[in-house]
Amino acid sequence: MKKIFSFCLLVLSLIIFAQKGITDTAQVVIPNRFNNAEPMQKPYVIMISTDGFRYDYAKKYNAENLLKFSNQGVQSKAMIPSYPSITFPNHWSLITGLYPSHHGLIDNFFYDYARKESYAMSKKDNAEDGSWYGGIPLWSLAERQNVISASLQWVGSASDADGMRPTYYYHYHEKFSPSEKVNKVVNWLKLPEDRRPHFISLYFPEVDGAGHRFGPDAKETESAVHLIDEAIGELVQKVNELGLKNVNFIFVSDHGMIKVDGGAPLEIPSILFDKNRFDYYNSQTLLRVYVKNPDEVKKVYKELKANKTDDYEVFLDKKLPKYLHFSTRDDKYNRIGQILLIPKAPKIFLEKGKKTSVGKHGYNPRIVPEMKSTFFAWGSDFKNNLVIREFENVNVYPLVAEILGLKIDEKIDGKLKKMKPILKNKN
Known part of the structure; x- marks a missing residue:
């Protein structure tokens, strides 16, 4: 009985696996x-x-x-x-x-x-x-x-x-x-x-x-x-x-x-690792920061700006150049975040232990x-x-x-x- 049950589980698993592997090309x-x-x-x-x-x-x-x-x-x-x-x-x-x-x-x-x-x-x-x-x-x-x-x-x-x-x-x-x-x-x-x-x-x-x-x-x-x-x-x-x-x-x-310069990537500022205060979203050529307490935005911005390197810029999103249409005034769905860290090409932000591709995009054209x-x-x-x-x-x-x-x-x-x-x- 146990052998029959095990066999049925195996067949069911194979069916599920096969279905997951099917690509809908119709x-x-x-x-x-x-x-x-x-x-x-x-x-x-x-x-x-x-x-x-x-x-x-x-x-x-x-x-x-x-x-x-x-x-x-x-x-x-x-x-x-x-x-x-x-x-x-x-x-x-x-x-x-x-x-x-x-x-x-x-x-x-x-x-x-x-x-x-x-x-x-x-x-x-x-x-x-x-x-x-x-x-x-x-x-x-x-x-x-x-x-x-x-x-x-x-x-x-x-x-x-x-x-x-x-x-x-x-x-x-x-x-x-x-x-x-x-x-x-x-x-x-x-x-x-x-x-x-x-x-x-x-x-x-x-x-x-x-x-x-x-x-x-x-x-x-x-x-x-x-x-x-x-x-x-x-x-x-x-x-x-x-x-x-x-x-x-x-x-x-x-x-x-x-x-991009994948061999010497930029380090993400350690302050942003505090999940109680921040969420950050890293596409490597753009790092968006969401500050959970709005009252902290200016303070955090000043701290990030004071400790940045010459390889990237720090912007309050409302201070981003108008021609990019990517600031608070433009953010219809409130999805961007309040602070933007923008690497200077070909630099990228990369988490420790992660890999990147040879070529990338996302920079300001x-x-x-x-x-x-x-x-x-x-x-x-x-x-x-x-x-x-x-x-x-x-x-x-x-x-x-x-x-x-x-x-x-x-x-x-x-x-x-x-x-x-x-x-x-x-x-």
Whole structure:
């Protein structure tokens, strides 16, 4: 009897283990959504993000397809990420037109004191819970105006943010190759007109992964750039073969990458180890401090500032430069903290015994140019052979809305006037 019971436990354990190891790669389709007559006549926008694709990577590594397409269309000298220059905050800024302090994703990991809950980008329950996400993502803006949308693993696209998911989407995983993703986008564009998405968002993680692991100057990072460049070439060719009218491609990234000084990291000030007085959140390129007793904030700030080294700065969050939009006046969800310790690149804060990656991001892109990201655009609505100066990434949102003829009713931080000059027949 004991042997039978043990065998049953073993079988049950194997079943549970197998279920945990299963990755959900199936497409999710929201039923009963259709383009009506007017949206079927709208242009198409395919918005592609390659995580960690630094502003100079295309030229640095001779990404032939991206250089060719951007030379034919519009290329910015660089795009300026929102602060901090981290993945989740910036993908959500690109897709909502809001700064991180205004949409709530102020980091990849943070604590919400009103909810008394932690958010972690790696937790599916967080990542797909739309109540964490402020703003109206582009797919929601489109769907509410009867324009079908699709997303292939853009940050937050599997969540119910604003109560509206894309009609077609996938849960996040890294099982699909870039070429497989290209084919899925092409298949969406082969759908009947009433079910065909006119806004598609697409995400590639490979360049960021290589940059973190090996650094921005490594052969592995160069190979990742070429891998994505080949996928973009394949995507454009296959889309062109469909013979669709008015197709536009927008290629962006969320941030850049720099090799950090992991061998001589900064020590976290010992005063912050008192959990009765403080919580601190360390992304290594930014350390945020929450002082539990508000009456102590100024005193603690003065102490931290008096004992700092030349390798980092200490700010009261309300004294942070206004152009970063990351201070008390901006903190809509009260998630940032009152004191910020900001390392000077390539320095990082690192807890004793912990390791870091070779490459990192998160620094102020106005001071550390390696943080700057990429913007290329080409297609039916974009001018040809145009190079533009740097601009903030929140301005991409109103650009896409303008191309698709979508009305923006809620206040955003992005400004259409900064982007209109790159569009044909737009004054």
